[in-house]
Each structure stands twice: as structure tokens, then as C-alpha cells.
Amino acid sequence: MERTVIEFNVAAASYPKPFGQHCLGLLLACGLALACHTTPVTGRRSLNAFSRADDIQLGREAYAQVLAEAKVVISGPAREQVVRAMTRLSAVSDDSGYEWEVNLIDDDSQVNAFALPGGKMAVYTGILSVAESETGLAVVMGHEIGHVVARHGTERMSSSLGLDTLLSLLNIGDYKGLAQSGLEYLVNRPFGRAQESEADEIGLVYMARAGYDPREAVAFWERMEALQGGGGGPEFLSTHPSHETRVERLKAKLPEALSIWRAAGGGGSP
Numbered sequence: 078m079e080r081t082v083i084e085f086n087v088a089a090a091s092y093p094k095p096f097g098q099h100c101l102g103l104l105l106a107c108g109l110a111l112a113c114h115t116t117p118v119t120g121r122r123s124l125n126a127f128s129r130a131d132d133i134q135l136g137r138e139a140y141a142q143v144l145a146e147a148k149v150v151i152s153g154p155a156r157e158q159v160v161r162a163m164t165r166l167s168a169v170s171d172d173s174g175y176e177w178e179v180n181l182i183d184d185d186s187q188v189n190a191f192a193l194p195g196g197k198m199a200v201y202t203g204i205l206s207v208a209e210s211e212t213g214l215a216v217v218m219g220h221e222i223g224h225v226v227a228r229h230g231t232e233r234m235s236s237s238l239g240l241d242t243l244l245s246l247l248n249i250g251d252y253k254g255l256a257q258s259g260l261e262y263l264v265n266r267p268f269g270r271a272q273e274s275e276a277d278e279i280g281l282v283y284m285a286r287a288g289y290d291p292r293e294a295v296a297f298w299e300r301m302e303a304l305q306g307g308g309g310g311p312e313f314l315s316t317h318p319s320h321e322t323r324v325e326r327l328k329a330k331l332p333e334a335l336s337i338w339r340a341a342g343g344g345g346s347p
């Protein structure tokens with residue numbers, strides 16, 4: 078069976094980078110329709126038309142739509158690992174108000190995972206062999222939790238869908254309609270490079286806080302790179318942040334992550 082390496086929402090630099098950099102001017106221009114959000118861990122300011130409560134409702138709707146078409150793994154050691162990693166990581170994340178939930182989806186052809194706004198996550202069985210262990214899973218899932226707390230999904234919808242459409246659906250509380258309009262942006266289209274790096278950074282800190290050895294993040298991405306073998310196809314290559322750059326960035330953040338990990342009791346007694 079051919080394996081599709083979608084690589085959890087990584088890629089496409091279509092996102093307008095300066096979006097979050099002129100909060101005040103944009104807020105005035107939009108009549109305060111958008112609100113500024115400060116990203117945990119990185120401190121970046123971003124604009125979002127959605128509230129956290131909207132994120133949760135939208136995520137619930139979109140998740141129901143995804144799961145309705147998925148073959149969910151309901152028991153077994155892999156599911157247990159995924160659920161345990163979610164419990165440990167979400168406990169140390171910076172927002173406890175989200176509705177964290179993860180499901181393992183039985184599809185070995187997908188080397189993929191994604192998270193929806195508000196904390197709903199899917200991990201595909203195809204990524205298990207690359208993750209290799211619960212710590213490897215924590216790399217993937219910490220990254221996805223990073224997307225959630227940074228609110229990348231609705232940040233992206235805020236800039237990608239027409240503001241009029243968004244606001245009219247938000248005003249009438251049509252989360253089902255929002256999920257239908259936004260699912261493509263939330264699941265099928267990869268995030269931009271800046272968001273991927275941000276999710277990496279947050280994920281690295283969270284896995285360390287949760288007691289997972291952060292050095293595994295570097296090892297995991299090196300395995301992903303080996304899996305690609307440079308043959309990811311033109312679309313993948315044109316939009317994907319290079320693994321090398323990603324690994325270099327992670328290595329640069331590693332000393333800080335290691336001290337967080339040791340403070341959390343990682344590695345046993347010094």
C-alpha cells in the first residue's frame with residue numbers, strides 16, 4: 078500500500094505573515110470585529126475573529142464530521158499510549174479551558190495527525206511506526222497541542238474566509254456551517270511555516286514539562302526526513318519547511334527544553 082506522508086498539517090506558506098503584527102490598526106479598520114490573542118510560550122500576538130468558546134464549538138462540529146467518516150480504534154495498547162500522552166500533555170498546556178480529546182484512526186496509509194480548534198485531535202495509525210514510542214507520540218501530539226493553544230486554525234480561518242461570511246455565521250451561532258466552510262482550512266490544508274515553527278516550539282516545551290525527553294523531537298524529525306527520502310513530490314517540496322531547518326531550530330531550543338525536562342523530574346536524579 079502506498080503511504081501518504083501528509084505530515085500533520087505542515088507546509089504551505091500561503092498565510093499572510095504580517096497579519097498578527099499590526100493588531101491595533103487592523104482592529105480599528107475592522108471595527109473591533111477581530112480580537113488580539115497572545116500565544117502561550119512564544120508570546121506572539123495574533124488576530125482572531127473567534128473567541129475561545131467559538132474555537133471549542135467549532136472544533137466539536139468539525140470533529141463530529143471527521144469522525145463520522147473515520148474508522149476509530151477503540152481499544153489496544155496504541156490507543157492507550159495516545160490517550161495517556163494526551164492526558165499528560167494537556168495537563169501541562171497553558172490553557173485548561175479547552176475540551177481535550179484524542180482518537181486514534183485506523184489508516185496505515187496516513188502518516189499524519191491533526192488537531193482542531195478547541196482541543197480535539199486525531200492521530201492516524203500510519204504515524205505510529207515513525208513515532209516508535211510514547212515519547213515519539215508526544216512529539217507529534219505536543220506539536221498539535223501547540224496549534225490549538227496558539228489558535229492557528231481559527232487564526233487561519235479569520236484570514237482565509239471572508240470576514241463577512243465569518244461574522245454572519247458567528248453572529249447566528251452557526252458552528253455547523255462554520256465547520257463545513259472551514260474544514261478544508263482546518264484539516265486538509267497545511268499551515269504556514271511560521272505556524273509550524275511556533276507549534277514545534279510550544280510542543281517541545283510541553284513535552285518537556287510533561288516529563289517526555291525533548292531530545293526525541295530531533296530524533297523524530299530525522300526519522301520523518303529519512304521516510305521522505307527526498308521523494309515527497311513537487312507539491313510537498315515546494316511548500317514544506319525543510320526538515321533540516323526544522324531540526325536545526327529544534328536543536329537550538331533543546332538546552333532550554335532539557336532544563337525544563339530536568340526540572341520536571343525527567344532523566345531521574347542528577
Ligand SMILES: [Zn+2]
Nearest residue numbers: 085086087276
Ligand atoms: Zn503542524
